């Protein structure tokens with residue numbers, strides 16, 4: 001048993017541990033490098049400060065849920081990760097690589113690690129489902145048999161194999177989002193960025209999108225950012241996990257009292273700052289009146 005002074009020391013030691021110290025201690029050194037890291041990032045448009053010193057990390061295999069009001073800078077964070085915008089100051093690291101000042105050419109291999117699910121699904125309306133999903137691989141010049149196999153595998157993952165020859169206009173909103181997810185997942189990205197993937201969908205359809213994100217997290221070890229307004233999404237992603245049963249089917253289980261999901265955290269933005277970072281339970285139990293209003297849909 002440690003006395004309180006010793007206990008404090010242990011904590012301090014853990015906090016001081018640099019990733020490089022940990023690297024020797026694990027089999028896969030890459031696992032200890034965060035998939036994404038923001039270090040004190042600032043960004044203003046004219047006089048409007050959107051991000052006012054943002055720091056956070058997304059660990060490998062972790063899902064970070066980002067909450068915040070409309071116009072709060074959530075999509076901006078995603079654009080910064082993709083290198084479509086540059087911060088005024090601070091650093092952005094992907095897999096431990098500082099990409100802050102990378103130009104378009106340098107960003108290309110970084111973007112290949114990232115799948116993006118856009119806010120509105122954003123399909124190319126003049127291309128078929130097949131062509132939409134295959135797009136990235138066609139650009140990379142893969143041979144057509146390989147592309148064919150990958151497209152079918154991805155459409156199977158989102159449960160839309162039957163839509164392969166359809167045009168986007170023939171699909172429902174939920175189907176379009178799922179095609180958008182299949183397109184983001186082609187090439188097996190290690191990181192997937194979801195920007196309000198369930199906005200405007202009915203609750204059961206929104207749930208299927210959350211299930212896809214849970215499957216990616218738990219069965220594919222994908223690291224992701226999931227921007228959302230909807231507390232239902234937060235609840236699904238922070239209290240359920242995917243596993244494969246004896247019959248080889250994917251099933252979703254609720255976290256029990258013994259098991260607590262440690263690979264999903266929430267951050268909340270307000271006025272360019274992170275005002276909360278922690279678990280779903282901590283979020284719900286916080287006394288902060290702004291957060292309480294937000295989670296009850298009153299801001």
Ligand SMILES: Nc1ncnc2c1ncn2[C@@H]1O[C@H](COP(=O)(O)OP(=O)(O)OP(=O)(O)O)[C@@H](O)[C@H]1O
Nearest residue numbers: 045046050068069070071072073074075076077119
């Ligand atoms: N290129 C730009 N030039 C000027 N202002 C911009 C630009 N991009 C974003 N903004 C502003 O930055 C703020 C944050 O935008 P952002 O799209 O990140 O918000 P959001 O949190 O994603 O909102 P929503 O929930 O509505 O999608 C908004 O006020 C927006 O008008």
Ligand SMILES: [Mg+2]
Nearest residue numbers: 074075119195
């Ligand atoms: Mg947005």
